[in-house]
Amino acid sequence: MDAMFATEAEERRWREACARAEHVRALSERRPTSLADVDAVATACGVSRSTIFRWLRRYREGAGLTSDLAPRPPGLRAGASLMPVEVEQVMGETIGRALRKPERLRPSKIVEEVADACRRAGLSAPGDNTIRRRIRAFRDPLRQEASGRRLADPRTATPVTGSFPETTEPLSVVQIDHTLVDAVVVDPEHRQPVGRPWLTLAVDVATRVVVGFHLTMMSPSVTSVAACLAFAMTPKTRWLALRGLDLDYPVHGRPARIHVDNGPEFHAGALAFGCAEYGIDLQYRPPGAPRFGGHVERLIGTTMGDVHLLPGTTQSNPRERGRYASEAQAALTLEEMERWLALGVDVYHNRRHAGLGVPPLHRWRALRSGVQEDVRAPGDPEDVLVAFLPMTRRRVTREGVQLFHIFYWSDALRPLAGLPETRPVRYDPRDLSRIWLRAPDGETLALPYRRRHRPPLSLWEHARILAELRAEGKRAVDEDLIFDRRERMRAIVQAATATTKAAWAAPEPDSRPRRRPRRRPNRRTQTPRRARPERCSMSTSGEDFAHMAPAFAARAAGMSDAERVRFALADRWIAYTQASRAMDRLEWLLAHPRRVRMPNALLVAPTNNGKTMIAQRFVRTHPRAPDPDGDGDAIPVLYVICPDAADVRRFLHRVVEATGAPTNPGDSLAKKEAQALRRLRDSRVRMLIVDEAHNILVGGGDRLRQMLNMFRNLGAELQIPIVAVGVKEVLQVFHSESQLANRFEPVALPRWRDGPALATLLASFEAVLPLRRPSNLIDPRMMRRLLALSEGLLGEIAAILTRSAEQAILSGEERIDVAMVEALDFTPPAQRRLTAEALGVA
Structure with missing residues (x-):
C-alpha cells in the first residue's frame, strides 16, 4: 500500500485512522452510548472524552469510512487564510x-x-x-514534512489456526474463493466456443447465503475480487432488473471480515487498501489447508454439481467426461450463464440447507430481523469497485493524465495540472476507457479518454498491440498508433470470422448438410496449447507468410530477398514469460517509494541468455527526456557498464559520463564521488542498472570490498534501487555480504529446457522470421536439436534460427527444418570454449 501515499507523514495519518476506527466503529454501534464506554475508549486511545465524542460525530456524520477519522493537520484547515x-x-x-x-x-x-x-x-x-x-x-499543494520510521505492511496477516470459529452474526465472516467453471461458453455473435470462465463466490458463514459472485473469462485477479465485493456490498435490485430477472435477493452489506486463501490476488495492495477503507478485516487461511475455507469450498462443489447438467460441461475430470464433446455441445454465452447462476443462487437460497436445517435465505432474514439498516452502506457498486481496483501513480500535466500511452482529461483536473506531485490513479483492466484519480482533498475523480470518441480497450488488448508495435521496431508509441492498430486487428478478426463462418455454412456439392468434423490431433506434432502465439488470422495472396504475425507478414510480402535476410538477422525483442517477469520486477522497483533501505535486484543469467537485452529494453521503455524543472535531461533509468576490473574511480567516471556531463579521468576519488552523486540527483535518476557486474570479481581483495561498499552507499545516499546484471558468480559475491544479501533479491533467467515455455518461445520466433512457408519449429525433434546445439541459451537459439532463416531465403527453401539446422555447421558454446583453451586464448 506504500504507493498510495505521497509521503510517510500521509501514511502515518492513515495508520492512525485505522487504529481509531477499531475503537470508534465498536462504540458507534452501541445505542445509547454511555459515558463509561466513552471513557474506556478514551483511556485506551490516550485522549480526552471530548476527543472521542468529536471522533464519533465525524464518523456518524460522514460516510462511515476509515478515512473520516484521519488526523487533521494542526492549525488552519487546508485553503483557509487570515489574509484579506x-x-x-x-x-x-x-x-x-x-x-x-x-x-x-x-x-x-x-x-x-x-x-x-x-x-x-x-x-x-x-x-x-x-x-x-x-x-x-x-x-506542490501537498508538500509536507515527513519523518519517522515506516510501519509494517498491513497486507501481512497471521493465518488462523485450529478449526474455523462458528458465528451467528450475518456478515461477520464472509469467505471468498475462485473456481474454473466446469463448462464451456460460446461467444454471443457466432455461438462458437471460447473457453471456460472463472467464477468468484462470496458466502456468508453465519447464514450460508451467497452475498456475491462474479463470472468472467479473466483468470483470478484483484479485479475479479473487486467486482465480487462490489456486487456483495450493494443492493442487487438494479443488477437484476438489467438482466430481466425478478428474484428476491435482499442480501447485501459491508462484511466485518473476509476470509480468503493465499492466492496473489488476495495479497494485492489494492485489496488491502480497499478493505482498510471500508473497515473490513482481511484474514488469510493457513497455506495448504482448504478445510479452513470449507464453507465456500462446499458451495463451489454444490454449484459445480449443478453445472455438470449444462450443455458443454467438462465434468470434474476427463475420466468422468469420457467421450462427451464439451466444445461441440456448448450452448450458453457468458451472459446467459451469469443469468443461469443467478437463478441457481435463488434456488439454493430457498432450498433447505443440511447444515442449518432451514433455507439460507430464511436464516438470513431471521438473524437480520430487528437489525437496523446501515445507513452508511455503499449504494453504488462503482464506488466500491474503484476502492479495490489496481493502482499506480501519475502526474497531472496540461495534457491530462497519461496511462498506458493514453491521455485522460476532465475539467476537474485544471487546479492540479502542472503540479510535480504524483497522484494515485486506479484503473479497470477490463476497460481502460475511464480511470479514477484521487484528488488532494480525498475526492475520487472519474477521468474519461481525452478524446471521447475512442472505443473501449482492455489492458490485454493494449499489451498485445504494444508487443506487436515494439516487435516492429516502433519505439515512439502514442495513442493514435495504438487505437489505429486496434481497429485494424479487429477488422482482420471480423473478416476472418465471417469467412470461416460462411465456409462452414456452405453446403456440400451433393447439397446434403454436413456436420463439422471433429479434428483428431496428431499427438506427436500437435502444438501445445500454450505454445501457439497470440495473433490474429490474416489472409494474404496464396499461402506465403500466412503463418506470420499480421504486421510482419505485411512487411515481409513487400521485401526483396536481400531485405528479408537483413530483417531476419536484425536484433528484435521476443517476449517470453521469464523476460516479462523480470521486466515486471524492474517496474515494481522503479515505482517503489523512496525509503532508507531501498530494495534492489540481481538479474542473474548465464552468458548470452538475454539478461543484457532485458536491461537495455527496460532502459528504452523509460527514455531520458527534457527536465521541465531543470536545464538538462531527466534520466529515470541510468544504464552503466561496469569496468573490466574492480575500480571505484573508473566506475564513478562512467556514471558521470552516462549522465552526459563532462568529467576529467584524472580527478581524485573524492571528487569523482561528489560529482557522481550531484549528477545523479540533478538528472533525477530513479534507478541505476549496472551491467557486467561480475567484472568486480577481477581484482578481488580490498578493491572488491570497496566496490561493494560503493554500491551500498550509493543506494543509501540516493534512496534509489540498484539492479546488478551479471552471471551467477556475482550472486555469490553479493550474498557474501550480509547487508547486501538482504537488499539484493535475485531474479534468475535459467537455461531453457524442453517444455511448453520453449515451445511458446519458438512459436514466437516463427511468427516474426520472414519465411514464406511455416517451419514447425515446435516439432519435438527440432526442439531437441536446438536445445542440444544452443545448450539452452537464448542468444544461441536466436543465432541458430536467424542463420537458418538466412540460408532458407537464399536457397529458396523458405522454411527451416532439422536438416538445414544440421547443415549450418554450428559450433556449440562448450566446444568453442574447448577450442579456445586448446589454442591458449581462453
Missing part, C-alpha cells in the same frame, strides 16, 4: 501568471512582482516568507 481576500486574490493572480511564463522566474523575482502588484492596487503587501509559501503551494 483582496490581497489573496492579487497575490494568487500574480504568482499564477509568473509560473505560467516560459521563462523560469526565481522566487525572489516573483516576490518582487507580488509586492509591486499590491502597491499598485493600494494594498499592503504580505511578507516575503508568506509569498514564498504561496509559491510552494502553487507548485
